[in-house]
Amino acid sequence: MIYSKKIILKNGQEALLRNGDEPDGKEVCDVYNKTHAETDFMIAYPDENCFDPEKEAKFLSDTTKSPNDIEIVAVVDDKIVGTGGIQAIGTIHKLRHRTDFGVCVLKEYWGIGIGKAISEACIECARNAGFVQIELNVVSDNIKAIEMYKAMGFVEFGRNPRGFNSRISGYQEVISMYKCL
Template sequence: MITYKAIQLKDGRECVLRNAEPEDAEDFLRYFDISHGETEFLTTYPDETEHNESIVSVRLKTQKESEHDIEIVAIVDGKLIGSAGIHMVQDRDKTRHRAEFGITVMKDYWGLGIGNELTAMCIEIAKEAGYLQLELDVVADNEAAQNLYKKHGFIEYGRNPRGFKTRAGKWQELVLMRLELDK
């Protein structure tokens, strides 16, 4: 699936949303390390990844060529500052209708409308790919993200009170959310 969209941010700058390319691997790793070090809301810490430029390049190429999965990047002033993607839960008859949705934007770019646009694009792409349900987990303390997802129609369907355990030993409750795309 090929996608491209230029949007104007709330601060007047332009942001380009497009497919992640294999050539983005180095920038993607830099963005990943920064964004995953800025908040306790994400699944991993920057040093937990086994990614390297070669692995990321292959993954981005595969996703760009996929009919089911996609990774979209957000570029502001020539800098990769965010991404969002959808990925099939499992390629089995009983689960092919479900996709996981994930999104990250670097902290300096929060509140500019990037997350909203990335979410909307992923929902449309998921529908085009034939998915019937998008799913995500979000840290309960991340109210801004929950509000974004609810704005797009996601509903809570459960909670995991011990979903994450931070390095500081703090439990983080995860809110399980889904969006039914066939309604």
């Protein structure tokens, strides 16, 4: 799936949101590892990343060619500072209406609208791909993200009190949310 849009961030900087593609493999892999080291709210730790730059490049190439999956990168001053994407939950009839969603932003770029912009882009792409429901999981302590998702129309549909087992804080409650498109 192809996507491209320029936006102005809260700090006045311009950002380009676009689909990631094969040449972005190393930089996206680096951003994944850094964002997953900067907060304990992510699903994995950098040492658990199963993608190296070559596998990431292949994944990005495949999502660019996909009619319903995408990985969006946020570029500020020619640097990828965040990513987000949608991925079909399944292709069988009972699941093909649903897509999973995730986003990450480098900590130095938090609070200026990148996460929200990537989220809105993913929602737009999900609608265009024909999905009728977009889903996510968020750690219950991640209050800012939860507030943003609720403001965007996501609704909580469940909680798992031991959803993540953090190396730092032990078990973390994970909230499942969805948005009808």
